[in-house]
Amino acid sequence: MIGKFITFEGPEGAGKTTILELLMKDLQQSGIEAVFTREPGGIHIAEKIREVILNKEHTEMDARTEALLYAAARRQHLVEKVIPAIKNGEIVFCDRFIDSSLAYQGHARGLGIDEVLSINEFAINGFMPDLTFYFSIEPERGLERIASSSEREKNRLDLEGLSFHKKVQEGYEKVINRFQERIVIIDADKPMIEVLDDVKNVLKEHIQM
Numbered sequence: 001m002i003g004k005f006i007t008f009e010g011p012e013g014a015g016k017t018t019i020l021e022l023l024m025k026d027l028q029q030s031g032i033e034a035v036f037t038r039e040p041g042g043i044h045i046a047e048k049i050r051e052v053i054l055n056k057e058h059t060e061m062d063a064r065t066e067a068l069l070y071a072a073a074r075r076q077h078l079v080e081k082v083i084p085a086i087k088n089g090e091i092v093f094c095d096r097f098i099d100s101s102l103a104y105q106g107h108a109r110g111l112g113i114d115e116v117l118s119i120n121e122f123a124i125n126g127f128m129p130d131l132t133f134y135f136s137i138e139p140e141r142g143l144e145r146i147a148s149s150s151e152r153e154k155n156r157l158d159l160e161g162l163s164f165h166k167k168v169q170e171g172y173e174k175v176i177n178r179f180q181e182r183i184v185i186i187d188a189d190k191p192m193i194e195v196l197d198d199v200k201n202v203l204k205e206h207i208q209m
């Protein structure tokens with residue numbers, strides 16, 4: 001049996017992590033086993049790379065270095081955690097994946113979506129998500145949510161200006177156009193319970209729940 005790889009994408013503060021946590025509880029209650037993980041991170045080496053990338057003091061980090069570190073973390077996470085789980089028939093939900101690199105490094109950092117796709121092709125070796133939820137929200141709104149959250153410590157990318165986050169949104173629009181067959185847009189500017197229901201309604205078409 002082969003599992004499924006489902007990714008969640010979107011700008012800062014769109015609610016991806018919150019909805020993934022609610023979904024995890026829901027699935028557990030229904031007795032459905034699934035793996036919940038995140039990028040960059042999810043396993044020891046990738047969490048270490050995450051610390052390097054997102055450290056607020058690393059302001060000197062070059063954009064290509066940043067793109068390569070995300071791709072390296074992605075590779076290790078895939079081979080160590082995601083692919084074994086999928087081969088074992090499990091459903092893997094991942095908070096961010098390659099589309100983040102295309103939108104943030106490819107478009108917002110100006111490296112080029114095709115160039116960043118190309119270094120990622122080396123990292124993922126053909127392994128793409130079966131389904132991707134794009135949480136759509138205006139960047140201003142997402143940043144407001146983060147600003148009013150007491151739990152959330154701001155990282156190096158959160159601290160980029162609004163113009164960067166608007167470019168991230170533009171980048172995602174290009175990515176959505178390119179990968180229309182796997183990306184479903186969710187209106188993330190709704191109450192959490194409605195966002196969760198919208199995600200579950202789409203999921204029902206893909207997994208038994």
Ligand SMILES: Nc1ncnc2c1ncn2[C@@H]1O[C@H](COP(=O)(O)OP(=O)(O)OP(=O)(O)O)[C@@H](O)[C@H]1O
Nearest residue numbers: 011012013014015016017018145146149190191192
């Ligand atoms: N639908 C919603 N309505 C109002 N507030 C929300 C909603 N979803 C999430 N939030 C709040 O917004 C903040 C950011 O949410 P969350 O961390 O889930 O976003 P995220 O998409 O994972 O962000 P990032 O990618 O920047 O980590 C949290 O304080 C969360 O409680």
Ligand SMILES: Cc1cn([C@H]2C[C@H](O)[C@@H](COP(=O)(O)O)O2)c(=O)[nH]c1=O
Nearest residue numbers: 039040070096097100101104105157158
């Ligand atoms: C995978 C990936 C992530 N990013 C950025 C997006 C966010 O600013 C951070 C991750 O923080 P989160 O709270 O876990 O969302 O990293 C990126 O720029 N490129 C990527 O490939």
